[in-house]
Amino acid sequence: MQGTILFVSLLLIGLVAVVFAAVVLASTSRGEPDKRAMETHRVRLMVAFAIIGFVVTYVSLRPWPHEAEAFEGAMTVEVTASQWSWEISQKEIPVATSVIFNVQSHDVNHGVGVYDPKGALLFQTQAMPGVVNRVKYTFSEPGSYRVLCMEYCGLAHHGMTDEFKVVEK
Ligand code: CUA
Numbered sequence: 001m002q003g004t005i006l007f008v009s010l011l012l013i014g015l016v017a018v019v020f021a022a023v024v025l026a027s028t029s030r031g032e033p034d035k036r037a038m039e040t041h042r043v044r045l046m047v048a049f050a051i052i053g054f055v056v057t058y059v060s061l062r063p064w065p066h067e068a069e070a071f072e073g074a075m076t077v078e079v080t081a082s083q084w085s086w087e088i089s090q091k092e093i094p095v096a097t098s099v100i101f102n103v104q105s106h107d108v109n110h111g112v113g114v115y116d117p118k119g120a121l122l123f124q125t126q127a128m129p130g131v132v133n134r135v136k137y138t139f140s141e142p143g144s145y146r147v148l149c150m151e152y153c154g155l156a157h158h159g160m161t162d163e164f165k166v167v168e169k
Pocket residue numbers: 081084109110111149150151152153154157158160
């Protein structure tokens with residue numbers, strides 16, 4: 001995922017560079033500009049960027065992080081934050097099982113980030129007092145998963161870590 005984001009970012013940076021170069025070249029060329037042609041060109045560019053924007057947004061947002069409807073067979077795990085520790089209701093989660101994380105906080109705003117055994121961030125959401133944020137996730141590999149606080153929440157924010165295991169069924 002990070003590789004894809006890097007690729008798309010570089011592509012868009014390149015595109016912006018091409019547009020800049022085109023503008024500089026056009027401004028140095030002589031002659032009266034054709035206003036009608038410019039207008040058509042501008043509209044085409046706007047439509048093209050709108051389409052690219054929609055496609056990039058759609059592709060990069062899937063699978064929808066907020067798609068967390070309960071369904072049969074899904075397991076529920078309660079994750080509650082407090083300064084400066086996590087309460088996780090289930091420390092062993094079976095592999096290839098849909099899990100719904102119900103995330104909330106006892107005190108201030110925290111952020112929960114779940115990292116795979118290789119240290120890659122899988123998902124994150126806010127842990128807020130009075131609000132339950134739900135995240136649905138299916139783990140595909142057994143191992144030890146780390147939970148880190150993703151939002152500064154006071155003096156011992158850095159120490160607010162925990163772990164759970166994903167195990168074979
Ligand atoms: Cu909890 Cu930072």
